[in-house]
Amino acid sequence: MYSLTSKQQQQGWRVEDKRNDTERWMQHRQLPPELQTCIRRYDDYKWAATQGVDEQALLSAFPLGLRRDIKRHLCLDLVRRVPLFDQMDERMLEAICERLRPVLYTRGTYLIRELDPVEEMSFIIRGHLDSCTTGGGRTGFLNTCRLDPGDFCGEELLSWALESRSSAANLPSSTRTVRAVTEVEAFALGIHDLHFVAAQFRMLHSKRLRQKFRFHSHQWRTWAACFIQAAWRRHHQNRMVAVLPVVGSSGARMLQKKMEKQDLSSEED
Template identity: 60%
Template sequence: VRIEEMRVRRQDAEQWMSHRLLPEDLRERIRRYEQYKWQETRGVDEETVIRDLPKDLRRDIKRHLCLALLMRVPMFEKMDEKLIDAMCDRLKPVLYTDNSYIVREGDPVNEMLFIMRGNLLTMTTNGGRTGFFNSVFLEAGDFCGEELLTWALDPHSSSNLPISTRTVQSRTEVEAFALMPDDLKFVASQFRRLHSKQLRHRSEER
């Protein structure tokens, strides 16, 4: 049944691409993405499956999948279990085919990415400075888009998303989890509230 669903999906995609007169290079990128998604999920929508489970089971699965990744971020180590659980619950699985641009230098950062599998290359020209170029490889266990975390933690930050100082591009097929701006804002506000409560408690004890 799943293979038939995949065949129909591919047929629909081809018809849509043809109707929209997409150039061949774009069509090929769409085909590659659909093929990769099929290889990874076999047609199962993981997010829907997890979302439909009871809350405690959903939390334990997300913890199993994501906790070690989150703990690589120094600030997250200071958070209590409830906040970590809230963050795990908000992580969204994402897939990228090779040579996909996750973000370009100078564009808004719209996700914080935690890499489960694959390699990314981050590059910067330091705002176009003449002769300046720096690149770093990221792999499973690494993360990028931390500008979004700094932005979320600042209670005085504007509603405009932070601007990326780097271009991030996948060098292989990449499987990752993403935290979106609203999710990080929510977690950051909870963290600030908890932190101020702890400070008040300590001052009362003195």
């Protein structure tokens, strides 16, 4: 009993020392108050999730076989919850689990911003994120959606990894801005890990898996919606051209206003 209490006290002292070091560092660097608040919130969330243990450092000290068994125990059931992976064979899932890195995000944290290079693919285990795009100024298409447990972001990196000429010098740009709206727990696959998995397992290149990937990808859904809206606008323009000789200029202006209202209502839907 005494030994347990002593260990708890020592652990509490280490946590307090670390927090004091962080506070002194923030004061020394003169970080703005809002940024200090974000750092404290992240430290508190990380402590609640890991009890102050650096899991990556702890795992790296174990032999490879034992490390694989631990990662399989920790990650396999969670990975199976991701619809993209639920039909993959055991060997492929174990390879993915071995390379997954646990990550935590506090409320308000940006995982990635639109047009920034994508350096990892994240799979949401707990929490919720907002994902939005403006089309990067290219299409003027605005889309916002919610990412929930089982969803993923950074899917541009998977498409990049499946290309034969992909390299770290030509990373894809993000088509979306993703921001945590609650505390989020996720697993991440980095550039080299995703490239390795894609190279080792040809199943990732199958047409069936690519179709499933596109079905669950919010990026591909956005593109599909964008193309549908573009086709709808072309349809309206063709109608205008067809009726203009019949109704005249004044009638065409009235018809154009009516079509613009229909376009706005369809975009809101």
